[in-house]
């Protein structure tokens with residue numbers, strides 16, 4: 326059973342060029358059970374029948390969570406759903422996991438969130454309304470508490486969303502084993518008292534009805550503000566990054582305000598491989614492990630986990646088709662006519678194109694990523710963090726202006742809101758993106774607020790340091 | 805001369821957005837000298853169903869990488885892909901796994 330877990334490709338062999346199977350009207354038998362007709366090829370040569378494919382798929386999810394042991398029993402976990410293939414399959418896996426017999430049951434408490442991004446994906450109000458209605462029906466049917474948000478709400482986020490919360494891996498957390506034992510103990514107690522019942526944890530709405538989350542569109546003025554923000558971004562690459570940033574901060578905010586300590590997102594193995602190469606190209610090489618790993622704890626108090634990263638996009642699409650997983654597919658980020666494509670889309674085309682002839686391409690990139698580990702600096706709670714991506718700053722404070730002569734030159738010089746004031750707060754990659762994001766005045770309010778806050782603090786620190794300097798100098802520099 | 809072939813052609817995963825949002829198409833391929841295969845079907849789709857931006861659906865004579873093909877609910881990789889000989893009442897499904905346009 327366990328050969329199904331772990332990797333999504335062969336191991337370390339030379340790239341194998343794919344050869345098409347001979348034309349036939351009936352597929353060969355399944356390689357696993359040798360009985361049912363094969364329905365899907367999952368890796369080179371591995372053709373599974375529906376039943377074996379389903380078992381393989383469901384097992385993989387449990388194995389992924391079991392192996393990593395980061396989600397505690399009874400913990401509130403927010404599932405980020407886009408209506409797309411991967412996150413919809415993720416929701417189904419959680420539903421399956423919660424309704425399983427006791428020994429194998431998942432024991433966390435899920436909530437769902439959908440963020441309507443229609444405004445920046447070229448959707449009309451009517452289309453957005455329809456999507457929201459379909460999505461809400463889908464969420465409602467699960468019986469889990471759910472939240473509907475729109476990307477416009479990111480404009481109302483507090484500046485504090487850009488600060489690391491308390492906790493995370495810089496502080497000791499209770500051991501997983503102790504947490505599981507405690508949970509089982511508690512359950513036995515409840516069953517003995519006769520109030521535990523046998524209903525699976527998380528079904529029903531312990532949180533009560535998700536108040537104020539009913540489908541309605543944001544005010545037109547907000548949508549206009551959001552569109553101005555995206556229009557100001559000079560490249561599609563910057564827009565993609567902007568969208569990801571707003572989305573992740575909105576998720577984080579919902580998690581924090583609703584008391585969720587984990588957020589699950591649905592990146593597939595294919596998505597992870599594309600992101601890996603994209604981020605390398607964007608100068609985010611130092612953060613690959615945080616950006617694409619199973620666990621992302623950059624925010625401290627809320628941890629993002631990516632339980633779908635072992636599945637190929639193809640496996641997910643077949644699973645959804647075979648087992649009737651509903652999806653609500655919406656168009657991608659809207660590109661202007663004749664706008665140059667983004668690095669994200671170039672990488673997608675490049676990788677998927679290679680994958681056609683060399684079916685181990687994506688798993689090879691993915692496994693290379695697996696070997697990366699989080700830099701020790703990343704788990705340090707005290708470090709200076711990038712204003713936009715919250716990764717530990719990879720550029721020391723003083724070199725920045727020397728590195729950015731163009732920015733200083735372009736500066737319009739309106740004080741604290743100048744571009745130059747943002748630069749020291751950003752990591753190398755976000756500096757590159759920031760240059761294409763348009764004037765600071767159109768940036769989301771929470772980013773500007775927090776930048777001002779940080780710059781004020783830096784200034785104060787500097788002023789205080791001027792008094793302390795002499796103290797420092799008295800000590801000989803021998804240490 | 806091959807007889808006309810009736811098919812159900814379906815699009816999903818966002819691929820339908822390239823076909824006016826219509827997921828299911830009942831099509832009849834006219835009779836032609838050679839038998840119909842997926843290669844010919846794709847050519848026919850390009851000429852008859854696909855309205856604009858064919859590069860989002862096709863690449864060369866095949867589908868664009870990232871678009872999956874199922875023939876009668878089975879992976880086309882099991883059926884010979886482009887060379888599969890279509891039979892009357894076959895079902896051909898195209899599922900997009902792509903993000904960008």
Ligand SMILES: [Zn+2]
Nearest residue numbers: 355358374377
């Ligand atoms: Zn089987």
Ligand SMILES: [Zn+2]
Nearest residue numbers: 711714752755
């Ligand atoms: Zn950054």
